[in-house]
Amino acid sequence: MSLSTALNRANAVASFFSSVFFAVLAVVAVTGPILLHSASTPDVKLAMAKASVKMGRIGHYYDSRQPTTEMATLHFDLKADLSPLFNWNTKQLFVFLVAEYSTPSHVTNQVTLWDDIITSKEDAVLSYRRKKAEYMFSDISKKISGIEANLTLHWDVMPYVGVLIHDQSAPTKIQLPVLEAKKSGKN
Numbered sequence: 551m552s553l554s555t556a557l558n559r560a561n562a563v564a565s566f567f568s569s570v571f572f573a574v575l576a577v578v579a580v581t582g583p584i585l586l587h588s589a590s591t592p593d594v595k596l597a598m599a600k601a602s603v604k605m606g607r608i609g610h611y612y613d614s615r616q617p618t619t620e621m622a623t624l625h626f627d628l629k630a631d632l633s634p635l636f637n638w639n640t641k642q643l644f645v646f647l648v649a650e651y652s653t654p655s656h657v658t659n660q661v662t663l664w665d666d667i668i669t670s671k672e673d674a675v676l677s678y679r680r681k682k683a684e685y686m687f688s689d690i691s692k693k694i695s696g697i698e699a700n701l702t703l704h705w706d707v708m709p710y711v712g713v714l715i716h717d718q719s720a721p722t723k724i725q726l727p728v729l730e731a732k733k734s735g736k737n
C-alpha cells in the first residue's frame with residue numbers, strides 16, 4: 551500500500567468519525583429541549599416573608615453628596631424542585647428571583663433580587679425560609695415604598711450543546727411596606 555493510499559484511508563476514517571461526532575452532538579442538541587419539554591414543570595412555591603424600606607445611598611455609601619434613595623430589603627420563602635430540568639444535556643441551571651413592577655414613568659421594571667448556579671440534580675431541590683435577598687430592591691425614580699410587584703423565579707437551562715432554554719414560575723403578588731419613619735435624633 552503506497553503512502554498516499556494510506557493517507558487517503560486515514561483521511562476517510564477521520565472524516566467519518568468527525569461526521570459521527572457532529573451527528574451525535576446534533577442529536578444531543580435536539581433531544582435536550584425535547585426532554586425538557588416532556589419533563590414535568592417544576593413545582594415552585596414562592597412568597598415574600600418580610601420586607602422593609604429605608605433610605606440609603608446606592609454605591610457611594612460614605613459620600614454624603616450622593617442623593618438618598620428608597621431601598622427595600624426583602625426576605626423570601628422558596629420551595630422549588632428543579633430536578634426535572636436535569637437531563638444528559640443539562641450542564642447547569644442559572645436560577646434568579648425577579649421582582650417586576652410598573653411605575654408611572656416606566657411600564658415594565660425588573661429587579662433581580664437573588665441568584666444561584668445549580669450544577670447537579672442533587673442540588674436542584676431548593677428550600678429556603680426567610681432567606682435574605684442578595685441584592686437591594688430600588689428604583690430609578692428613587693421611590694419604591696408601598697409598591698406592588700410580582701415575584702417570579704426564573705431559570706436558564708444551560709446545555710452542553712445546543713440552545714439555552716429559559717422559563718419562569720407563575721408570579722407571586724407582593725406589596726412592599728411603606729417607608730419607615732426616621733428615628734428621632736438620627737440624621
Ligand SMILES: *[C@@H]1O[C@H](CO)[C@@H](O)[C@H](O)[C@H]1NC(C)=O
Nearest residue numbers: 650651652698699700721723
Ligand atoms: C402581576 O402579574 C399579573 C398576572 O400576570 C398581572 O395581571 C399584574 O398586572 C402583575 N402586577 C404587577 C404589579 O406587575
